[in-house]
Amino acid sequence: MNQLTTISAVREAIGGKKVSAREVAADYFKRIAARNGALNAYLTLCEERAYKQADRLDAQVAAGKPLGALAGVPVAVKDVISTRGIRTTCSSRILTNYIPPYDATAVTRLEAAGAVILGKTNCDEFAMGSSNENSAYGAVQNPAAPGCVPGGSSGGSAAAVAANLAVAALGTDTGGSIRQPGSFCGIPAMMGSYGRVSRYGLIAFASSLDRIGPFAHTVADVATVLKVLAGRDPHDSTSTTAPVEDYSAGLSQTVQGMKIGIPKEYFGAGMDAGVREKVTAGIALLRKQGCDVREIQLPHTDYAIAAYYIIATAEASSNLARYDGVRYGPRVEADSLIGMYRKTRGSGFGAEVKRRIVLGTYVLSAGYYDAYYLKGQKVRALIAEDFKKAFAEVDAIVTPTSPVPPFRLGERVDDPLQMYLADIYTVTASLAGLPGISVPCGRIEGKLPVGLQIIGPAFGEARVLQLAHAFEQAGGAAL
Amino acid sequence: MKISREDVLRVAELAYLELSEEELEKYRAQVDEILEYIGKLNELDTTNVQPMAQVLAEAQTVDATLREDLVVPCAVADDVLHHAPDPEPPYFRVPKVIER
Numbered sequence: 141m142n143q144l145t146t147i148s149a150v151r152e153a154i155g156g157k158k159v160s161a162r163e164v165a166a167d168y169f170k171r172i173a174a175r176n177g178a179l180n181a182y183l184t185l186c187e188e189r190a191y192k193q194a195d196r197l198d199a200q201v202a203a204g205k206p207l208g209a210l211a212g213v214p215v216a217v218k219d220v221i222s223t224r225g226i227r228t229t230c231s232s233r234i235l236t237n238y239i240p241p242y243d244a245t246a247v248t249r250l251e252a253a254g255a256v257i258l259g260k261t262n263c264d265e266f267a268m269g270s271s272n273e274n275s276a277y278g279a280v281q282n283p284a285a286p287g288c289v290p291g292g293s294s295g296g297s298a299a300a301v302a303a304n305l306a307v308a309a310l311g312t313d314t315g316g317s318i319r320q321p322g323s324f325c326g327i328p329a330m331m332g333s334y335g336r337v338s339r340y341g342l343i344a345f346a347s348s349l350d351r352i353g354p355f356a357h358t359v360a361d362v363a364t365v366l367k368v369l370a371g372r373d374p375h376d377s378t379s380t381t382a383p384v385e386d387y388s389a390g391l392s393q394t395v396q397g398m399k400i401g402i403p404k405e406y407f408g409a410g411m412d413a414g415v416r417e418k419v420t421a422g423i424a425l426l427r428k429q430g431c432d433v434r435e436i437q438l439p440h441t442d443y444a445i446a447a448y449y450i451i452a453t454a455e456a457s458s459n460l461a462r463y464d465g466v467r468y469g470p471r472v473e474a475d476s477l478i479g480m481y482r483k484t485r486g487s488g489f490g491a492e493v494k495r496r497i498v499l500g501t502y503v504l505s506a507g508y509y510d511a512y513y514l515k516g517q518k519v520r521a522l523i524a525e526d527f528k529k530a531f532a533e534v535d536a537i538v539t540p541t542s543p544v545p546p547f548r549l550g551e552r553v554d555d556p557l558q559m560y561l562a563d564i565y566t567v568t569a570s571l572a573g574l575p576g577i578s579v580p581c582g583r584i585e586g587k588l589p590v591g592l593q594i595i596g597p598a599f600g601e602a603r604v605l606q607l608a609h610a611f612e613q614a615g616g617a618a619l
Numbered sequence: 620m621k622i623s624r625e626d627v628l629r630v631a632e633l634a635y636l637e638l639s640e641e642e643l644e645k646y647r648a649q650v651d652e653i654l655e656y657i658g659k660l661n662e663l664d665t666t667n668v669q670p671m672a673q674v675l676a677e678a679q680t681v682d683a684t685l686r687e688d689l690v691v692p693c694a695v696a697d698d699v700l701h702h703a704p705d706p707e708p709p710y711f712r713v714p715k716v717i718e719r
Contacts, residue, residue, distance in 0.1 A: 237702070238702065239698075241695035333675060334674040334675050335675055372683075377683060378674075380675065380678050380679060381683050443660055445656075446656060446657040447660065449657065450657060457634060461635075464635070466703070466704070466711050467711060468699075468702055470704060473714075475714065476715075478635065479714075482635050485636050485637065486636055486637030489636075491642075494638065495646050495650065497636055498627060498631065498634070498650055499650050499654075501633050505629075516660070518670045521668050524671055556653065571671075573675045598678065599675075599678065
C-alpha cells in the first residue's frame with residue numbers, strides 16, 4: 141500500500157474504509173522490521189497492544205461510530221514514558237527489565253484519541269544528553285543525515301518519524317531534548333508551556349523542567365497531537381489549569397503584522413556558518429510573509445547554560461535516588477544494605493548519569509547550596525524576567541534551534557562541557573517554562589538539516605503553531 | 620581547582636554511588652571544568668533577586684495543588700512485587716539492616 145504519513149491521510153483512509161487500522165499498523169511494523177536494525181530507533185515493539193487497539197478501531201469503523209482525532213495513527217513513545225505492561229527502560233541498564241504497572245497520562249490520552257502505539261524509542265539514558273549516544277542500548281542513526289547523530293535526548297522518537305517508522309512520536313524536553321533532535325532530523329518538534337501536558341508516568345529527570353511533547357511530519361500534525369495531550373490532570377499537580385486552545389483552528393490565520401523578536405544574543409560567536417546562513421534566510425522568509433521583525437535583547441542568555449546545569453543536575457540527583465535495587469531493576473548483591481545500593485547504582489548507571497549525579501549532589505550539599513543551587517534559581521528568575529519583558533514588545537521570538545548542524549557519531553563524546561554548551565538556544569525557554577517549537581529551515585548544502593526555533597509567551601502555543609505553520613507553508617524546509 | 624578527589628568521594632558517599640578509581644579521577648576533572656564554567660554566575664549581582672522556585676505557578680487555580688485526602692483503589696501491588704529483584708509478597712526483601 142502507499143504509505144500514509146500524516147494524521148489526516150491515516151484517518152481519511154481508515155474512515156473511508158480504504159484500509160483497516162490493522163493493515164496500517166502491519167504496514168508500519170513491516171517497515172520497522174526492515175529498517176530498525178540499522179537505525180536502532182525503537183528499543184521495544186508492542187505488536188499485541190497495537191493490534192488490539194487497531195481491531196478496536198476497525199470495529200468502530202464497522203459500527204459507523206465517530207472516530208477520535210488520532211484514529212489508527214501509528215505513534216512511537218519515548219522510553220522514559222510509562223506504558224503498562226510494556227518494558228520501559230529509560231535507555232538505562234538500571235531499568236533493563238522494568239515493566240510499569242500503569243500508563244502515563246499522555247499515553248492514556250493518545251490511545252483514547254485512537255492512536256496505535258507501535259513501540260518505545262531509544263533515547264539518551266534518563267534523557268540526559270544531546271546526541272542519543274548515552275543510551276545503554278546503542279546509538280541511533282540520523283535518517284536525514286547518515287553517519288550523524290539524530291540529536292538527543294529524544295533521538296529515537298525523532299529518527300522514527302523522520303524515517304517514516306511512525307506518523308508521530310512522543311518525546312520529552314528538559315533543556316532541548318525535543319526541539320534539538322527535531323532540528324537534527326529535519327521535522328517539526330514541540331514542547332508546550334511547563335504544565336501544559338501532564339507529567340504523570342513520565343520517569344523524572346528534572347521535575348521543574350521536564351515536558352512531554354510531539355514530533356510529526358507537519359506542523360498541523362504537531363498541533364493535533366499537542367491538543368490531544370494538553371490539559372489538566374489531577375495526577376500531576378503541576379499540570380496547568382489554564383484552558384486549552386484549539387491549536388488547529390487558528391493555524392491558517394495570517395501572520396501579517398505579527399511582531400517577531402530576534403534576540404541579538406543568539407547570533408554571536410559559536411554559531412556554525414551554515415546554520416547562520418539558513419536561519420538568516422528563514423528570518424527573511426518571515427519578513428516576506430509580512431511579519432514585523434525586530435531586534436530584541438535577552439541580556440542574561442549567556443548565563444543560561446550555567447544555571448540550567450546546576451538546576452537540572454540537582455533535581456536529577458534527587459529524582460534518581462529511587463534506583464536502589466529494592467523495588468525494580470537488577471540488584472547487585474553485597475553484605476550490607478548500603479553496599480548493595482552503592483554497587484547496584486555504580487553498575488546500573490552509565491557515565492553521563494553518574495557525572496550528573498556527582499555534580500547535582502555537589503551543588504546541593506552543605507556549604508555549596510547557596511553558592512550554586514540558590515544562585516542558579518536566582519539566575520533562572522532573571523532569565524524568565526528577560527522573556528517577560530521581551531513579550532511585552534513582541535508576539536514571538538525566533539532563534540536557531542541549535543548552534544551546530546548534526547555532527548558525526550562519536551565526534552563529541554567525552555567532552556561533556558562542549559556538549560552542554562551546544563544547548564544554549566534551547567535551555568532558555570526550558571528555564572522560563574515557555575512553549576517552543578523547532579521547524580525545518582533548509583539543509584546546509586542540501587544535506588544537513590537546520591531548525592528554526594519559535595518561542596512563545598506562556599500558554600501561547602496557538603500563536604507559536606500558527607507562525608510555524610505559516611513558515612512551513614511558505615517553504616521554510618526548502619530554504 | 621574547584622572540586623577535589625575528597626569532595627568527589629564525599630559526594631559519591633552521599634549519593635550511594637560506587638565509583639572506580641578511574642571514574643573518580645575522570646569525573647573529578649570533568650565536573651571541575653563544569654564548575655569553573657558555572658563560576659561565571661558570580662558576575663551577576665543577585666542580592667535582591669527572588670529565586671524561581673515555581674514555574675508558571677501564577678496560572679494555576681487555587682484548587683490545583685490541594686485536594687481532598689481520599690483513599691482510592693490502587694490495585695498494582697502484585698504487579699509491582701512481581702517485578703522486584705527480591706520480593707517476598709507482600710514485602711520487598713533487602714540485605715539485613717539491624718544486627719541483633
